[in-house]
Amino acid sequence: MKDTGPETFLRFDNVKKSYDQKNLVVKGFDMDVRDGEFITLLGPSGSGKTTVLMMLAGFESVTSGDIAIAGKSINKTAPNKRNIGMVFQNYALFPHMTVAENLAYPLKVRKLPKAQVRDRVAEYLDLVELSEFGDRRPGQLSGGQRQRVALARAMIFEPTLILMDEPLGALDKNLREQMQFEITRLHKQMGFTVIYVTHDQTEALSMSSRIAVFNDGIVQQCAPPAELYEHPANAFVAEFIGENNFIPGTVITRDATSAKVQTDGGTIVAQAAEGLTEGSACRVSIRPEKLFIPPTNHDYDNALTVRFNTRIYVGDFIRYYFKLTDGTDIIVKVLNDLSAPDFDNGAEAQLLWLASDCIAFPAG
Amino acid sequence: MTTAPHRLDPADARNAAREVRKRRLQAFLFVVPLLIFIVFAFVAPITTMLFRSVHNPTVANLVPDTLAALDDWSGETTPDETVLIQFASDMKRMANDRTSGQLADEINRALPGMSSVVKSTARSLRRVEDTEIAANGASLLLEANDRWADPATWHALRSAGQVYSSSYYLTSVDLERKADGSIAQRDTQIYVKLYIKTLRMALIITVLTIVLGYPLAFFMAQASDGLANFLMVFVLLPFWTSLLVRTTAWIALLQTNGVVNSTLMAIGVIDQPLELLYTEFSTIIAMTHILLPFMVLPLYAVMRGIDQSFMRAAISMGSRPLGAWYRIFLPMSLPGLSAGALLVFIISVGYYITPALVGGTDGQMISNIIAFHMQQSNNWELAAALGSLLLVLILLLYWLFDRLVGADNIKLG
Structure with missing residues (x-):
């Protein structure tokens, strides 16, 4: 004991x-x-x-x-x-x-x-x-x-x-x-x-x-x-606590704290979780409120091209539903202010975020 | 903001009232079949029974003229000649109608030993000419049997001739009306003792079912669904077997050479077989077995609704488990306990078949005497009076229960 x-x-x-x-x-x-x-x-x-x-x-x-x-x-x-x-x-x-x-x-x-x-x-x-x-x-x-x-x-x-x-x-x-x-x-x-x-x-x-x-x-x-x-x-914790998006990919390189991940839409940099090994499949988690839609003056390390699906008016914020090229759903929460943009159905859009806001977990 | 008027206008009120009427009619239609059934199968028989217990027109219909003639009788001496002649002619008519037996039964109830007197008199007067009776009826009657000279005989006839009478109720509580109209104890005390014994046995049975049923229901309520359902089958098993089979099983167990006695003798506990069957003991034990489900079912239903967090809360606050049970669980399970106890008690007060089969003379209950009067002694009026009294007794006990525990404290589930 x-x-x-x-x-x-x-x-x-x-x-x-x-x-x-x-x-x-x-x-x-x-x-x-x-x-x-x-x-x-x-x-x-x-x-x-x-x-x-x-x-x-x-x-x-x-x-x-x-x-x-x-x-x-x-x-x-x-x-x-x-x-x-x-x-x-x-x-x-x-x-x-x-x-x-x-x-x-x-x-x-x-x-x-x-x-x-x-x-x-x-x-x-x-x-x-x-x-x-x-x-x-x-x-x-x-x-x-x-x-x-x-x-x-x-x-x-x-x-x-x-x-x-x-x-x-x-x-x-x-x-x-x-x-x-x-x-x-x-x-x-x-x-x-x-x-x-x-x-x-x-x-x-x-x-x-x-x-x-x-x-x-x-x-x-x-x-x-x-x-x-x-x-x-x-x-599990990432998924259970709060809302999260998961982008599938493969680890190209990793060092002590970060990893470079190849996804269908391009290469992104993320924090590396425990147990992540080079060359293996992974899932990159990113919270909906940490994603930004340009035009924005937020800093960013990663950018992915997505296709607009639908948006839901919640009141204090607006939820955007996008799809990645491989079909994965991505949710973005945007404060309901003047910066909330409009999209046509199926229009292409960019999503931007910081490497420190996303974590790559081993898949499975 | 706009303000709408709060009152209904007349058209609205009419619509609302029509709606209510329609719903009431619907509700009424749902219970109509049951209502009709209850009126024919329950209300009517009960009313008939209550009526029968005070109404007996047999004698009044058989000898109306004699009874009319007896109206002027002082009651201290033998009635005068006209009455005797009238009765003699009535007797002759009844002897030829073969209805004298009925009269014999009725008078015999009021005055034992009169059955043979009436029958022999009827026989001796059957062949006598009408003119002879009109002339010498009185002396012929007295010749046939000297008891016709006894005023007591005529008192018996007169009281049996009353269409409405409280005598059956008096008999049911071991009282009788003397010739002078006063009420006194009867020589044989049967019924009050039997009522008390019946209540005592019902009480013992109720307590026994609580002692056996409460822990079982408690355990079942705490058990997993699977185990609880499994145990429930055993509780319900008695319901699925015939009452007669269950009772006879007890006969097989308890008789002189039965399972219990031979086992006890084989292991050397006793030398002589015990008198187990045809006693109060056997009635109580068999009825406890048969009525146990009526205790367990409402208890289980109520206990199942008591979340175990109540006991846990009490224990977490420092109460010992037994204290928590007494202060928390018992009051919460009381509605089930009341329902079960009331159910078992009332059913056992009116129980018939088990005491009849295993009770012998010792274990008879009031229902067995009621059945005896209906089937053997043919005294339906007394049976009805005894039954009505039982009904009153039960209602009285229910009222008492309501005062002590509260009728809304009864819950079957």
């Missing part, structure tokens, strides 16, 4: 999980979480992220490996003794209790004196701005209000760690943004550590200190949001 650093609060050490004794759902998960961090486990459904959360909460056993909080293994600790707060997608508010009774539940279980329970409940209702709603039943609240009650209930017994399992999945878009803000505020204010599971990348990017991208039981990359977006470690 590695030395536990002084600032490491929660550590996953080669954690594996199998349900059927044949296949691993989680294939060796390693992670060190510092106190107060907001960690998001992001991945498509069935990628193992919820399983990791359930193992941490104690509702699933760990097949092998170790989970430790503050240096102590919790593998054998009963879930009710772990002191971990949890927020569920369906909120799991007890329908036969009022909001105040829901909040009081963890305190009553801990046998706190009545007066203290009452004060704490009032304090936390105030914290989530629901002071007026203590006597209501969860069924009488809106989705956002229920979510706030669920948050307050997970925080009220002052756990050191709060787990959130797709907590905003059931809310509509506006409310979801509002709640993201709310969760971020509470996290900053109270300073607890959060492990957050979602399949929504916007949510992950806007809230997290670090994001662990899961696929097929393996963490593909664990990094802060900006790094994840700007420097994806592999083609």
